[in-house]
Amino acid sequence: MPPAEQADRALSGGDDLLFLDITLIGAVREAAGDCLLADSGGLAVRLTAAHDHPELPYRDNLRLLAAAPGLRLRAVARLDPAPHARARLLAVSHPCDPAARVDLGLDRLTRADLPAAPAAAQAGPPAPTAPDREQAPLHLLRRRLHQVVAGGRRVLAFPKDAAADARRLRRCGLATAADLVDGLHAAAADRSRDVFGRLLPADGERFARAWLGAAVHADAVDRALCAAAWGADIPLTGAPPGGPR
Incomplete structure (x- = not known):
């Protein structure tokens, strides 16, 4: 095969x-x-x-x-x-x-x-050139996901590097990943106030949805990039595989 x-x-x-x-x-x-x-x-x-x-x-x-x-x-x-x-x-x-x-x-x-x-x-045919590593900087999105797992949403509440990450992702054609980085930071920083100016509890459900959407997208893109590297044909959409980890 x-x-x-x-x-x-x-x-x-x-x-x-x-x-x-x-x-x-x-x-x-x-x-x-x-x-x-x-x-x-x-x-x-x-x-x-x-x-x-x-x-x-x-x-x-x-x-x-x-x-x-x-x-x-x-x-x-x-x-x-x-x-x-x-x-x-x-x-x-x-x-x-x-x-x-x-x-x-x-x-x-x-x-x-x-x-x-x-x-x-x-000796066989001329050796191919070694491939470049990490041509698509999806690790920028992965890094934010891992930071949340390690330190909670508060580590993304001050998006100092969010704009730079999003710009780099968009330059590489990963516009959806860039939007997800922006959304993740926005959900982490979102704290509404009541009529007296007091901070209301954070919207944990919104942040959880933002994190999960980013994680599913990162898995799908990882699969698509891997498939392309091997010359396979795996669609970007669909459920995550139950195979290799």
């Missing part, structure tokens, strides 16, 4: 395991550390460690594989929703024995497991 169809299935609430034929390209640097970049049918895919526990060999195995550009493998990974094609690598075929399998969380690869000259012997 092509990667796009597998991503479509995962984002629609089905099995989030991906079965990919990949050609290794090398390491790509991220804020959380290096990950493995691979080509899968012309699609640049970032493959990350499935777990960060220091006693599991995931990261060591990924570093070793990143040092073998051109190596062709079959891989099992779990979709990791992101604005680019991204998955958590679980297992691969053995570099020297395609019939054998390597569980990257249990088996520790060594240099002796790699072909003598993988790049020369197995």
Whole structure:
């Protein structure tokens, strides 16, 4: 099954395991550390460690594989929703024995497991350029949602950065997200007064609706961006998936 169809299935609430034929390209640097970049049918895919526990060999195995550009493998990974094609690598075929399998969380690869000259012997088509991270700044809306969870509505009652966030979102074509940021801040700051000038209780229902609407929209856009990165066709509207988290 092509990667796009597998991503479509995962984002629609089905099995989030991906079965990919990949050609290794090398390491790509991220804020959380290096990950493995691979080509899968012309699609640049970032493959990350499935777990960060220091006693599991995931990261060591990924570093070793990143040092073998051109190596062709079959891989099992779990979709990791992101604005680019991204998955958590679980297992691969053995570099020297395609019939054998390597569980990257249990088996520790060594240099002796790699072909003598993988790049020369197995080189495929030119490697694609690594995708840019966070082209759509939806994290600006996500940050406001997370701030409310951590500190309550009062953290948004003074919208110092709301206008700047909304402008940036609109410049990137995310007008609905910008409106939701504005609405979230407005609902947080809204305090009516009675005829004597005394503050009335805050409208908790209005703020809850604003927060929930922003959260649902952010989830929908995340899914749409992830689908586009894999070449899948997931509509922006609809219920959130019950699949990968």
